[in-house]
Amino acid sequence: MTFVRTYLRASTNEQDATRARQALKDFADQHGLKIAAEYVENASGASLQRPKLFELIEQAHEGDVILTEQVDRLSRLTAADWDKLKAMLTAKRIRVVALDLPTSYMMAKADDFTGRMFDALNSMMLDMLAAISRKDYEDRRRRASEGVAKVMANPSEKAAKYRGKPENTKRNDLVAEMLRASKSWTDIQEATGVSRMTVAKVAKRLKEGTE
Template structure:
């Protein structure tokens, strides 16, 4: 059994690797080992996720797609979720989610006959469908409340938009100035490598702009 763990965080400022130890501990408790990790910062509301697509391309029938929770796999609207679900089924993957215990049975074959195994898979799929729907509902509710909150803040003159984390930027700058790599900086500050890389790009663009102004 080849277990492929998928870890996702929504934004660059979140640590997509956060759940790695949790998944490894779970696998050890089940007596299995994770053979490959696929980690990315991307929205669960789109199927255009490079690491998830790479996982699907790598997978073979009988492999397991392991996630911390169903919402790490999908927050997709219904048509997009059906598309992803069909892709998962087409390559023969079985989804195991830590927050959906009924799916854990996949990791411990019990020698059940064909009918019992079919029923277990059918029930697991039913609960997976429910959790996928709930994940999207939760996303829509959060978005609606966020929009309502912003509108209320605007009406009172309190809304200022998303503020840049100046302290994090300062610490990134210090680490890079000391010669630390992007990966080392991200590890030290518990942020994503894409956050550090974005800061480097912005800093380089600013320096280039300043140089051009000096020449002029």
């Protein structure tokens, strides 16, 4: 029996790693698949230090499916690290099904013969998307570094650059009141439209007694 194991990842603790849970569930329902286990973690896709991903691989049986939203949830790795991860997946014949990789859909319920036919094509597509994800990661880091270097090189612009927008005290007071009322962070975000990072900032102030 093939088990479907969903893998959900976000890069930082401030991001919601479970954001794509419903999309994966909907996909599984549409294709008559049953999700056997879910693995969630907040960790950089550019690093192999991901305990939940390795727990998934360890617990997976031969022929199981990893269902994920996008290939970059699985990898923003260097070529060498991607090869290591792919070798581990290949060793257990774990199939990767990503919502942004159409060819992988055909493997979700493929029999052994059909699955092997798609293996080569899907492997090539995974390599390509993993490389694109890594390039995007490196490009964004380069642009951020260039932006900081430009600001640091121009002291007259430095203060304005890092002063940021004035704090919305009225909105943050409402967030604080909702936190005091033991409302969930998700409810607060939906009610006020603030980011999870803002809720965390106000929660920290409350804990420190400065709000």
